[in-house]
Amino acid sequence: MANVATIEAPRGSITAVGDELRAGPGYWLRSYLLMVRWELLNLRLQLPIMVALQVFLGAGMAIGFGFLIADASGPATLYLATGATVIPMMTLGLVMVPQTIAQQKIDGTYDYIFGLPVPRMAMYFAGLSVWSVIALPSAVMALGVAAWRYDLELSISPLVVPAALLVVAVASAIGFAFSHALPNPRLTNLITQLLIFVITLFSPISFPAERLPGWLQAVHQWLPAEHAANVMRGTLTDGLLEAPLWESFAILGVWAIGSWLVTAWVITRRG
């Protein structure tokens, strides 16, 4: 066998590999769009079920909590209806997103996806876009079902759009960050089980914060769940929210930026 180390490549048409590297906004945008396509194709079998499940979850919360309250009327029903929009968005970001990533780690496809030549944050925003597309229609449907069930009068502000996007962004950024950071995907799945329980029963989303014990109220002032509910409540109703709306927007904004920074660090670091 010939000694291969001595093989000389012809010099004429040779490109230096460094010259082939892509960079810049065009590369970022192209990567983003292709990853959106990748995510959608990957979810094509589950997508209808996921949307249906989200709608069912939101509407179910609104109607189901109504059974718990003997006299569901007035502000209580408004709480339930607005909470019904928040719960599917929160569970999507904090449960479905991390479970998807945990599954990639379990079946071994995680390294392949992270070996693809796309900017990490383009990959992240592609995922976020697809998750938003799943979450937002279901939030609208949930609100519609609740409004019909309780015969509500809503007062919808245009700020509801940034509010909903912010809620999805915060929830999925947190879900992304901890599922990437935790080396054991089974631990991720356990945490999501805990989170769904805390979000639905122990977070002031479908009921006012005053009903919680004082210490839990204090904790929730700094957690995203109550503020996610506040921004939705403040932009869907008139006068239901007593705290200033901007404060909840600001706290959610800090959470969004903080969890993006953590995500950016987590998904670009190397073990």
Next chain:
Amino acid sequence: MTAQLSPTPANTPRRWNAALRIEHLEKVYSGGTRANDDISITVEPGEVFGLLGPNGAGKTTLVSQVMGLLLPTGGAIHLGDVDLIARPEAARQLTAYLPQGELPIESLRAREAVELVARIHGGSAVDVRRRTDELFALLELQRWEREMGARLSGGVKRLVGFMMAAVTPSPLVILDEPTNDVDPLRRRLLWQEIRELADRGSAVLLVTHNVLEAERAVDRLAVINDGRVVAQGSPASLKAGERDRLRLEVTVEPRADLPPFPSYLADPVRVGRRAFTTLAEADAPRALEWVRGLASNGAVQEFEIGATSLEDTYVRLVGPAAGEDEATNGSDTGEASGG
């Protein structure tokens, strides 16, 4: 479909002249495990380089560092003039990769998966379509083009993964066990295509523990064990020490002790029920007489004397425990020597 076949290597100009140079690579995990220890290998453009070693030898750790997924503890990795440790995103752009594990294509159709990865690698729509046609034809996979990943057999899925790596020309191609589960006919086509990638100028790093296939397919190889390179060279040069020798293999009852070997035989290496040794050609008659005696009194069940193979060198280098793993793989391919 033959009209679409790719041009012969002879008239395909090489696109790159970038070697993968790994120098003194060291990786110590936070738990203290030294997974790579002073590994130095060079894969030249146009070369198929085999990375052989048993499970846990540090092959995947090595590949993950080249791909920018893990940060080395020490050493250097360059592809041509690009420092891949400093620029992990460059590593991913310049490398086409077929991982050993599952591919995330359950709900993608085979053709979609190949084309989408090609587009992600920067291929133009026209080039991607032409090359995808070509690959499906070359590997005779057209009938699965529209089938979703979840419905493909393991071997076809593996080949789709290979096409995903081969569809855009890349200076570095890393293939981790590309032939797993692939049928023998397409395995031949696959080896031709791997050679074609090298002929077009890619440096091809082939990770495998299938020694028998590697012996025929690679130009050079490195054997790693416990994180270290224990041998490196062409298959012929690695076997050089055994060239004028023959191999003797005996099979004994499970868990039975080996009979004592005469001194003119090299120390035997035991792999499960099998034991290998080598001997000088001149000693063949008396060795044959000795082993026939053992066979007739039942101390050995089967024996074989033949030419030495790379497997003998490999087993000697990485030890019997690793050889056991190898023996299993060898029989999977139906190519392991029988009794």
